[in-house]
Amino acid sequence: MSAFSTAGMMPHGHCYLWDPGLVRLHVASDVLIAGAYLSIPFTLAYFVRRRRDLPFPWIFLCFGLFITACGATHVMEVWTLWHPDYWASGLVKAFTAAVSLTTAVLLVRLMPKALALPSPQDLSESETRFRVLLESAPDAMVLVDGGGAVCDLNSQVERLFGYARGELLGRPVELLMPERFRQGHVAHRAGYFGEPRQRPMGAGMELFGRRKDGSEFPVEISLSPLKTGRGAFALSAVRDISARKETEAALRRSMADADAAYKELETFSYSVAHDLRAPLRKIDAYSQALLDDYGGRFDAQGTDFLQRLRRASQTMAQLIDALLNLARVARAEPRREEVDLGALARSVAEGLREGDPARKVELVVADGVMVQADPRLLKDVMENLLGNAWKFTGRRPRARIEFGVLRGPGPAVYFVRDDGAGFDPAYARRLFSPFERLHRPGEFPGSGIGLATAQRIVQRHGGRMWAEGAVNRGAAFFFTLEPEGER
Amino acid sequence: MSGQPILLVEDDEDDVLLMRRALERCGVANPVVVARDGVEALDCLFGAGPRPAVRPAVVLLDLRLPRIDGFEVLRRLRADRRTRLQPVVLLTSSNEERDRADGYGLGANSYVRKPVDFNEFSAVVAQFGAYWLGINEPPPVPDPG
Numbered sequence: 001m002s003a004f005s006t007a008g009m010m011p012h013g014h015c016y017l018w019d020p021g022l023v024r025l026h027v028a029s030d031v032l033i034a035g036a037y038l039s040i041p042f043t044l045a046y047f048v049r050r051r052r053d054l055p056f057p058w059i060f061l062c063f064g065l066f067i068t069a070c071g072a073t074h075v076m077e078v079w080t081l082w083h084p085d086y087w088a089s090g091l092v093k094a095f096t097a098a099v100s101l102t103t104a105v106l107l108v109r110l111m112p113k114a115l116a117l118p119s120p121q122d123l124s125e126s127e128t129r130f131r132v133l134l135e136s137a138p139d140a141m142v143l144v145d146g147g148g149a150v151c152d153l154n155s156q157v158e159r160l161f162g163y164a165r166g167e168l169l170g171r172p173v174e175l176l177m178p179e180r181f182r183q184g185h186v187a188h189r190a191g192y193f194g195e196p197r198q199r200p201m202g203a204g205m206e207l208f209g210r211r212k213d214g215s216e217f218p219v220e221i222s223l224s225p226l227k228t229g230r231g232a233f234a235l236s237a238v239r240d241i242s243a244r245k246e247t248e249a250a251l252r253r254s255m256a257d258a259d260a261a262y263k264e265l266e267t268f269s270y271s272v273a274h275d276l277r278a279p280l281r282k283i284d285a286y287s288q289a290l291l292d293d294y295g296g297r298f299d300a301q302g303t304d305f306l307q308r309l310r311r312a313s314q315t316m317a318q319l320i321d322a323l324l325n326l327a328r329v330a331r332a333e334p335r336r337e338e339v340d341l342g343a344l345a346r347s348v349a350e351g352l353r354e355g356d357p358a359r360k361v362e363l364v365v366a367d368g369v370m371v372q373a374d375p376r377l378l379k380d381v382m383e384n385l386l387g388n389a390w391k392f393t394g395r396r397p398r399a400r401i402e403f404g405v406l407r408g409p410g411p412a413v414y415f416v417r418d419d420g421a422g423f424d425p426a427y428a429r430r431l432f433s434p435f436e437r438l439h440r441p442g443e444f445p446g447s448g449i450g451l452a453t454a455q456r457i458v459q460r461h462g463g464r465m466w467a468e469g470a471v472n473r474g475a476a477f478f479f480t481l482e483p484e485g486e487r
Numbered sequence: 488m489s490g491q492p493i494l495l496v497e498d499d500e501d502d503v504l505l506m507r508r509a510l511e512r513c514g515v516a517n518p519v520v521v522a523r524d525g526v527e528a529l530d531c532l533f534g535a536g537p538r539p540a541v542r543p544a545v546v547l548l549d550l551r552l553p554r555i556d557g558f559e560v561l562r563r564l565r566a567d568r569r570t571r572l573q574p575v576v577l578l579t580s581s582n583e584e585r586d587r588a589d590g591y592g593l594g595a596n597s598y599v600r601k602p603v604d605f606n607e608f609s610a611v612v613a614q615f616g617a618y619w620l621g622i623n624e625p626p627p628v629p630d631p632g
């Protein structure tokens with residue numbers, strides 16, 4: 001304590017020789033300075049409290065402390081006029097010096113950051129940029145604050161919802177949705193501010209907007225959080241999806257129509273099969289009964305007529321069966337399994353050879369052609385293609401039929417090629433219409449439904465079928481079993 | 488065996504006549520009882536009023552019938568203890584019908600798809616006749632010229 005003793009020292013007033021005017025001048029000035037200095041921190045504190053968004057609030061604390069210390073030195077000035085506590089007043093000064101120095105250094109260090117702060121002019125420029133962006137967005141944009149009030153919007157909102165800008169600013173965003181959602185939505189959006197992130201709103205839900213006139217329309221909304229100096233906001237982009245919904249509904253309707261049409265076709269082909277075959281069966285049976293029971297009374301021509309009658313009814317039965325098969329195939333859902341196409345081709349060709357062993361046909365079949373397809377349906381395809389090749393090489397003393405595969409960048413292309421009668425390439429497309437026949441009826445047997453059926457099967461697998469050929473130069477049928485884009 | 492009747496459930500006059508002819512051709516001598524619809528068939532098999540139930544060697548059952556169709560007749564036969572094991576041959580007009588019957592899992596003993604060719608039909612009848620009625624010698628089927 002003795003080190004800080006001021007015993008024997010004189011109060012500062014002695015320096016002024018206690019001149020009443022001079023003492024009063026110093027006292028008044030110091031008191032006013034101290035009063036002013038000590039009031040400044042309160043104002044600063046008030047400012048900081050009100051402007052929560054202030055950058056670097058700690059520098060205000062430094063200033064507050066610094067100015068309080070300065071004020072304290074002036075209080076000490078007054079005190080020492082009468083009391084020679086020069087150590088105490090010196091220590092207060094030293095403290096003030098420390099605080100001032102610290103503040104000065106921190107202020108220098110802060111300068112680059114402070115300079116980087118946007119000026120009010122910058123701010124208004126960025127505001128403008130934000131508005132331009134908002135306006136240029138294709139969607140109706142609504143900016144909503146943490147309390148759910150609309151803070152900004154673009155003209156798309158006015159157009160979509162039928163409100164004027166002024167009617168929405170400051171109003172709850174719930175104004176824009178049907179009443180039944182409003183109450184729940186207040187909680188929804190409050191929840192959003194608890195976990196704000198860019199995401200679609202109500203993903204998987206049917207959302208609706210409500211116009212000023214009360215009409216509703218389906219919408220899609222995406223939310224983005226927006227944190228600014230003035231607090232947290234959410235920006236919602238509202239898109240009217242009425243047109244898309246209508247298209248979807250129309251698509252669903254036409255699919256239902258197609259479904260109904262298919263069902264009808266199914267019933268129809270079933271009746272055709274059933275009801276058209278029954279009379280044919282009877283025609284054949286009674287013709288046979290005539291032959292069995294009255295055969296002796298017919299001459300050769302009468303017997304021949306009856307035989308022709310029976311053949312005609314059987315041909316018609318085959319046609320009906322082929323048509324029925326086409327209808328079945330057209331709606332079949334292929335079940336995919338691994339199928340050895342080469343083996344399938346070989347077994348079908350063997351069947352053809354057995355049916356006509358006298359023919360000289362060289363068969364070339366590629367091995368190891370494995371595909372993922374419906375085995376039953378593919379058997380139909382191979383029977384049709386190889387059957388055709390067999391049929392249209394019928395006039396050749398020696399014929400060659402080939403099954404193979406072409407592998408390129410796209411899906412594998414399978415083919416059946418022959419060196420038979422061929423066809424006019426101008427008719428290549430018509431080959432695949434049911435009942436289409438490019439040869440005279442007597443020339444080659446068959447109904448012409450087979451190729452239509454084969455093409456339909458391939459299409460049901462996602463592939464396509466086409467033909468190449470020339471008159472008397474043979475024909476080649478190509479097909480794929482998967483869509484072009486895949487693989 | 489030849490005394491036990493065959494129950495033919497068929498509504499079409501011509502088909503009844505042609506089936507009789509086919510059976511005759513194959514040398515089946517069993518009497519043929521004809522039911523014109525599903526109700527008659529069930530009355531016949533389960534008995535109705537004073538008439539006792541008929542226990543046929545085999546039921547030849549058409550699928551498309553008035554009142555109660557063939558699917559339903561077969562379902563009821565299989566559901567009843569007395570007729571659960573009754574041999575039933577379905578007469579189908581199309582493969583679809585057969586597919587449907589299979590789909591129902593109704594438990595037919597056999598299917599005959601009525602072919603358009605009467606000679607083929609006779610051959611099929613001879614086959615099931617041989618199996619269900621024990622005819623050993625199907626008569627020669629005339630060569631379909």
Ligand code: HEM
Pocket residue numbers: 142143144173176177178181184185188189191192193200201202203205207208209210219221223234235236238
């Ligand atoms: C920017 C402010 C908005 C915020 C933060 C917000 C937030 C939400 C949240 C969190 C949900 C619950 C579903 C989910 O979590 O995805 C929701 C539902 C919904 N919002 Fe918003 N939304 C805003 C603006 C809008 C606007 C402008 C509309 C109308 C045009 C709207 C209409 C709806 C509707 C109809 C639902 C479904 C309510 C229900 O099914 O109960 N929202 N919103």
